[in-house]
Amino acid sequence: MxxxxxxxxxxxxxxxxxxxxxxxxxxxxxxxxxxxxxxxxxxxxxxxxxxxARLVDLPTAPPERVWRRISRGISPETNTPEPPPRVxxxxxxxxxxxxxxxxxxxxxxxxxxxxxxxxxxxxxxxx
Structure with a gap:
């Protein structure tokens, strides 16, 4: 078959x-x-x-506080870069x-x- x-x-x-x-x-x-x-x-x-699927079902950028924490963890002595666009x-x-x-x-x-x-x-x- x-x-x-x-x-x-x-x-x-x-x-x-x-x-x-x-x-x-x-x-x-x-x-x-x-x-x-x-x-x-x-x-x-x-x-x-x-x-x-609706637009709200799609993933969104993480909150700004998460981005800042990641940035500090990567390079604590430098200025925190701007987070990526949220929406x-x-x-x-x-x-x-x-x-x-x-x-x-x-x-x-x-x-x-x-x-x-x-x-x-x-x-x-x-x-």
């Missing part, structure tokens, strides 16, 4: 494209294969979390959210590909 390609599972999780016959076949396979079903479930949860504008936060999603999806696909390659190598060695 051929498993659904990781990139195809990502496309199914994103749900952006018009469904094709290949998508229908892939979903039939997902219904019968626990491994592909679990992987699609994880990717779908990731996509839903990224799509519903990122909406566009920057949105870009960071998209980059985080893209990185996560890319990492999931890469791990899946590595897993598949190592499984194929093990199968060949055993035979």
């Amino acid at each position: 051929a498993h659904v390609e990781p990139a195809h599972l990502v496309e199914l999780a994103l749900g952006n494209a018009t469904p094709t016959e290949a998508d229908t076949e892939a979903l039939r396979h997902v219904d019968q294969c626990a491994r592909c079903r679990d992987e699609l479930r994880v990717l779908t949860r990731l996509v839903n979390a990224a799509r519903t 990122l504008d909406r566009r920057t936060r949105a870009v960071l959210a998209v980059l985080a999603l893209a990185t996560t999806v890319g990492a999931a696909v890469a791990l899946r590909c590595l897993h598949e390659r190592s499984r194929v190598v093990r199968c060949r060695v055993i035979r």
